[in-house]
Amino acid sequence: MDPKTQVREFLTSRRARIAPEQAGLPSYGSRRVPGLRREEVAVLAGVSAPYYTRLERGDFSGVSDSVLDALARALRLDDAERAHLHDLARAARPSGVAPRQRRRPLKPVAGDVQQILDAMTGAAAFLRNDRLDVLAGNPLGHALYSEVFDSPIRPANTIRYVFLDPRAQTFYHDWDNAADDCVAVLRSAAGRNPHDRDVSDLVGELSTQSEQFRTRWATHNVRFHLNGVKRFHHPAVGDITLNFNRLDLAADPGLTIFTYTAQPHSCDEDTLKLLGSWAATTDHAPASKTS
Numbered sequence: 001m002d003p004k005t006q007v008r009e010f011l012t013s014r015r016a017r018i019a020p021e022q023a024g025l026p027s028y029g030s031r032r033v034p035g036l037r038r039e040e041v042a043v044l045a046g047v048s049a050p051y052y053t054r055l056e057r058g059d060f061s062g063v064s065d066s067v068l069d070a071l072a073r074a075l076r077l078d079d080a081e082r083a084h085l086h087d088l089a090r091a092a093r094p095s096g097v098a099p100r101q102r103r104r105p106l107k108p109v110a111g112d113v114q115q116i117l118d119a120m121t122g123a124a125a126f127l128r129n130d131r132l133d134v135l136a137g138n139p140l141g142h143a144l145y146s147e148v149f150d151s152p153i154r155p156a157n158t159i160r161y162v163f164l165d166p167r168a169q170t171f172y173h174d175w176d177n178a179a180d181d182c183v184a185v186l187r188s189a190a191g192r193n194p195h196d197r198d199v200s201d202l203v204g205e206l207s208t209q210s211e212q213f214r215t216r217w218a219t220h221n222v223r224f225h226l227n228g229v230k231r232f233h234h235p236a237v238g239d240i241t242l243n244f245n246r247l248d249l250a251a252d253p254g255l256t257i258f259t260y261t262a263q264p265h266s267c268d269e270d271t272l273k274l275l276g277s278w279a280a281t282t283d284h285a286p287a288s289k290t291s
Helices: 003-016 038-045 049-056 065-074 079-092 111-119 139-144 158-164 175-192 197-209 211-217 267-280
Strands: 124-129 133-137 227-234 238-248 255-261
Touching (some): 003 038, 003 079, 003 175, 038 065, 065 079, 079 175, 111 124, 111 255, 124 139, 133 139, 175 197, 175 211
Antiparallel strands (some): 124 133, 124 255, 227 238, 238 255
């Protein structure tokens, strides 16, 4: 993925969503395209129009963090979008060495990480990287995402399941939101590592096979996927609503544990226990094995 192209498309998409009136600017005459013009963004960011045009073309040589922060304020970026802009700028800065797309070999899941997952007996938990590969899980995690782990492709991958497995439309009560979340996470990963061949190959695969993915990918939306509530329709136990939380592993950047818990003394807690009983009698292939 070309970092300069990513910068141009991201900045263009962000200014297109802001009307001049929203930014406190007068609007004169008709506009060929929606949103702010380049010169208006420049005014709001306190830079010259030619300078901003250079940025939108992906030329970030010598650009300071303070200029990026001013640009983020002008475009009303949220925290996730601001971080994404800094990632894109870092990748677009000239390094003097032509970057090569590289594959990052999957490392075996550390034993202590698996022990942490297995110790979470009252929660469904799994380990995921920023490419949305599911690398390990506890028994409840395997049971909750049994359809994800059904895939013959290893490692199991949540975004591939969401867009390429028709069962996902039933599994997620709010499939559209789940799809948006997955694409936003993958878009952020592409911004951090634009020369990661595994990410670009996955984007190419999904773009070729899913119009729903292509449409979402073109929006350049990013977001932090930290916590919240998700509703599922599990094929074995039916409807269940769970709270999810993200736990980043400081010792392994890019790896994250996700936990899913039920509200205490609720029907969902009973359903989660039923899922545990189902897991105890069902053989699930471990997600940590890769080929």
